[in-house]
Amino acid sequence: MTGATRSNRALLWTGVAVLCVWTLLPIYLLALGALGGREIVAQWPKPLAPFGATFEALRTFLAIEGVWRAAWVSIKAAAMTMVMALALGMPAGYALARFRFRGAGAYRVLILMTRAFPVAILALPLTVSFIRLGVYDTPFGVALVHAVLATPFATLVCASLFMGIPKELEEAAWVFGCSRFTGFLRVVLPLALPGIAAASIFAFVLSWNEVFAASVLTVRQRTLTAYLLSVLSESPLHLQFAGGLVLIVPSVLFIFLVRRRLFAMWGIGNR
Amino acid sequence: MRESRALPYLLIAPSVIFLVGLFLIPLAQTAVLAFQENGGWGLGNVRRMADDLNFQDALANTFKVVLLAVPLQLALALGMTMMLRKVRRGRDLLVWVWSIPLGISDLAAGLVWLAILTDQGWLNSVLFQLGLISQPQAWLTYETPAALLAAIVVAEIWRATAIVFVILLAGVQLLPKEYEEAAEVFGATPWQRFTRVTVPLLKPSIQTALILRTVLAFEMFAMALALGGRNFPVLVSEAFNAQYFSQDYGVAAAYAVLVMAISVAATLLYLVALRTPAEQRS
Amino acid sequence: MASITIEGVAKRFGEVRALAELDLTVADGEFLALLGPSGCGKTTLLRIIAGLESQTSGRVLIGARDVSALPPRKRxxxxxxxxxxxxxxxxxxxxxxxxxxxAKADKARIERQVEKAATLLHIEALLKRHPAQLSGGQRQRVAVARALAVEPAVLLMDEPLSNLDALLRLEMRAELKAVLAGAGTTTIYVTHDQTEAMGLADRIAVMHAGRIEQIGTPSDIYDRPATRFVGGFVGSPPMNFLELPVRDGKVDLGGLTLSAPPDAGGKLLLGLRGEDVVLAGPGEGGFAFTLKVAELLGPQILLTGTAAGGQSLRIVLPAAGPLPSLTPGSDIVLKPDPARLRWMNEAGQALETRS
Structure with a gap:
């Protein structure tokens, strides 16, 4: 190896290391603040080592009235978002993947249009109709808006997953005794399942993280994000940090679960 | 298989009904509401929005954040993508680490950077220990607008570069290596290969990433609230305040229409500026 | 077991006509090959019989049952x-x-049938594996076993050997023939490979541009092509066609006078297989052939050249027999086997004169 390429390697690894620190350090510091409790927030200057970190602050935070409930509302809304996105996106994705039909182009435009608009803002006019329909201030109402965000994504991902499954496999299923529906259940679905699981995790995270619509559409049944936003100016810092950590941890785990499918997802989902 | 021609329509019908009901109709409602005044058409809401004390600040702040953060995110993500192509061992781990912020909401990201940038936060602690400051320094107040803007831009870059990175990497993985190798054979330097071959071929991915990112950046508000509180109004936080605190739905709708108009304009701009002519597609 | 009847089946894709109105009957237990170049409609026809594609008009009967409106699973x-x-x-x-x-078969029957099919295709040792762990040839065997396991009345095969490499294809061809002969299933086999069709089928239907050009036994197709297309598609090298003017009921083939069939027009096409000529002995009558290229192909020599006024002609001579001068440009005198000449009109339709 020549000197030039060796120094190039060194430069590369320095860059890689800097970027890793840049990504991870802030999360680490938030964790310190969250787990350090009241003491660390008051401490000056603050230590970089997790000295004296306790779970006390997190426990205090989780003990605050409403936090558990907020997290539970978030989970309910996210789960409903996931189910709705799949229930709507899977059939539509199948139609896009397997049929050529008049209006397919227009349908794609409708789906891509949701990208160009800040969809969460549409929670504003929905407030009135949601109150009338009795879904205002419910996890279901929040999930309805989040599903508008997640359905186009699920549709495109499913379409591309189904396109990746050779049509001949389905035809073989039909010849050997399946209807279109049972063929889908027995052949297409099992083969697309890992991708569909990843897509549903994305839908879940999308809802879990969404702030604006959740804040606009809830008053008592707040999601975790809406709850945190509403207590931003009131609660002590260490509790805010703890809240941030609670918000981050599941997302990071989910990203870990779908890491192998990340590119396929975004490569497809954004074409 | 022979079956009714209606099947594809039956399959997309639920999502069409859903998107019409919860996307197109609210979209129209918002537009209508924004231009209503005392039961008739009028620009009253728009005028009230424009006359609002915070309006100009919010507009300026929003554009500042987008114009500073988005180009830097693109540059950083391109750098990360190129670096990753050179890495052989530990690729999977790096990809995961670098895409972690993908799962972090703007509210959580705001809280992360609040922990670092607050008066007695870690930034000041490090500066103090290095002897650069003698006492806690405020970064996030209305007295330090430049620092506050920088903080929000940094937090935005930290949070959302991952999306651009992942989209670009997905695009790069579809590019055959032969193009760059051909350029290398014909004597192009690494920089020339990057600017003359890789970036032009990546244009569709860059376009997608920029559209997505810009629309989301215009929507950012929880981060600004977490870091700057009322000191850093942006368009969406004003819409939120109008709706939630002032209960002025008309003004909120006017803000929403403005944000949407800006988003659509940005999207169209990208579509035109970065279009790949059909004859150049591979 | 069942016969298959195709009645006036036509297929259009928008403005494009993929199949003209076709009629075809496959007898119970018969093995029929649909042979033709890609795009001739053979796969479309097979998919219509399977129910994977719907015909624009016409009927498909399996046995006495009209299955035209049934989905594949009910056929x-x-x-x-x-x-x-x-x-x-x-x-x-x-x-x-x-x-x-x-089909909700009971457990004992499933086990019995799977075992039988697996033994027939020699895949007993692979039953626990997943397809990703199999070679192309093994997957092919699984696909055939899956089809035979249900003991179908009708077996459809769509270019089943085309994805195998040449050696494996030969092996599987022989094996398929043995396996299917034992099963006695009515079979339709789509292929673009004439040797497969010749080797496997009881009868061959040669298709071209959405029509059936000729149906017959392999030797019918080879020896008595009904059209210029069939002669040109089947055989290697393909049949030669020489365009010859008719004068007073006779045609002149480069010095050899042949009597034309009775109802000939002003011009005739003479179909001549490359192997149906021999070298003319000294003093024997024959036609002149000017050699351009000679290629040795194992037991035979392929000679390419011109005859009858510069028309291209390819002939095959046994490499072991007496050989003319193989220098390019040599003039050779050849004698055709008169019984194997194939006369066609200008449009390329065979004129039935003998046999």
Missing amino acids: GLAMVFQNYAVFPHLTVYENVAFGLRM
Whole structure:
């Protein structure tokens, strides 16, 4: 190896290391603040080592009235978002993947249009109709808006997953005794399942993280994000940090679960 | 298989009904509401929005954040993508680490950077220990607008570069290596290969990433609230305040229409500026 | 077991006509090959019989039953696909058992049938594996076993050997013939490979541009092509066609005078297989052939050159027999076998004179 390429390697690894620190350090510091409790927030200057970190602050935070409930509302809304996105996106994705039909182009435009608009803002006019329909201030109402965000994504991902499954496999299923529906259940679905699981995790995270619509559409049944936003100016810092950590941890785990499918997802989902 | 021609329509019908009901109709409602005044058409809401004390600040702040953060995110993500192509061992781990912020909401990201940038936060602690400051320094107040803007831009870059990175990497993985190798054979330097071959071929991915990112950046508000509180109004936080605190739905709708108009304009701009002519597609 | 009847089946894709109105009958237990170049409509026809594609008009009958309106699963047939279409998420056993499970066969029957099919195709040792662990040839065997396991009345095969390499293809061809002969199933086999069709089929239907050009036994097709297309498509090298003017009921083939068939027009096409000529002995009558290139192909020599006023002609001579001068430019005198000449009119339709 020549000197030039060796120094190039060194430069590369320095860059890689800097970027890793840049990504991870802030999360680490938030964790310190969250787990350090009241003491660390008051401490000056603050230590970089997790000295004296306790779970006390997190426990205090989780003990605050409403936090558990907020997290539970978030989970309910996210789960409903996931189910709705799949229930709507899977059939539509199948139609896009397997049929050529008049209006397919227009349908794609409708789906891509949701990208160009800040969809969460549409929670504003929905407030009135949601109150009338009795879904205002419910996890279901929040999930309805989040599903508008997640359905186009699920549709495109499913379409591309189904396109990746050779049509001949389905035809073989039909010849050997399946209807279109049972063929889908027995052949297409099992083969697309890992991708569909990843897509549903994305839908879940999308809802879990969404702030604006959740804040606009809830008053008592707040999601975790809406709850945190509403207590931003009131609660002590260490509790805010703890809240941030609670918000981050599941997302990071989910990203870990779908890491192998990340590119396929975004490569497809954004074409 | 022979079956009714209606099947594809039956399959997309639920999502069409859903998107019409919860996307197109609210979209129209918002537009209508924004231009209503005392039961008739009028620009009253728009005028009230424009006359609002915070309006100009919010507009300026929003554009500042987008114009500073988005180009830097693109540059950083391109750098990360190129670096990753050179890495052989530990690729999977790096990809995961670098895409972690993908799962972090703007509210959580705001809280992360609040922990670092607050008066007695870690930034000041490090500066103090290095002897650069003698006492806690405020970064996030209305007295330090430049620092506050920088903080929000940094937090935005930290949070959302991952999306651009992942989209670009997905695009790069579809590019055959032969193009760059051909350029290398014909004597192009690494920089020339990057600017003359890789970036032009990546244009569709860059376009997608920029559209997505810009629309989301215009929507950012929880981060600004977490870091700057009322000191850093942006368009969406004003819409939120109008709706939630002032209960002025008309003004909120006017803000929403403005944000949407800006988003659509940005999207169209990208579509035109970065279009790949059909004859150049591979 | 059942016969297959196609009545006036036509297919259009928008403005494009993929199949003209076709009639075709396949007898019970018969093996019919649909032979033709790609795009001739043979796969479309097979998919219409399977129910995977719907015909624009016409009827398909299996046995006495009109299945035109039935979905594939209700037609009582099995199919082997070009890309095998072996289910990647199921084991070989479950793949072979798939059709039986769909038919809700009882456990004992499933086991018996799977075992029988697996033994027939020599895949007993692979039953627990997944398709990803199999070679192309093994997947092909699984696909055939899956089709045979249901004991179908009708077996459809869509270019089943085209994805195998040349050596494996020969091996599988022989094996398929043995296996299917034992099963006695009515079979339709789509292929663009004439040697497959010749070697396997009881009868061949040669298709071209959405029509059936000729149906007959392999030797019918080879010896008595009904059209210029069939003669040119079947055989290697393909049949030669020389365009000859008719004068007073006779034609002149480069110095050899032949009597034209009675109802000939002003011009005739003479179809001549390359192997149906011999070198003319000294003093014997024959036609002049000017050699351009000679290629040795194992037991035979392929000579390419011109005859009858510069028209291109390819002939085959046994390499072991007496040979003319093989220098390019040599003039050779050849004698055709008069019984094997094939006369056609200008449009390329055979004139039935003898046999």
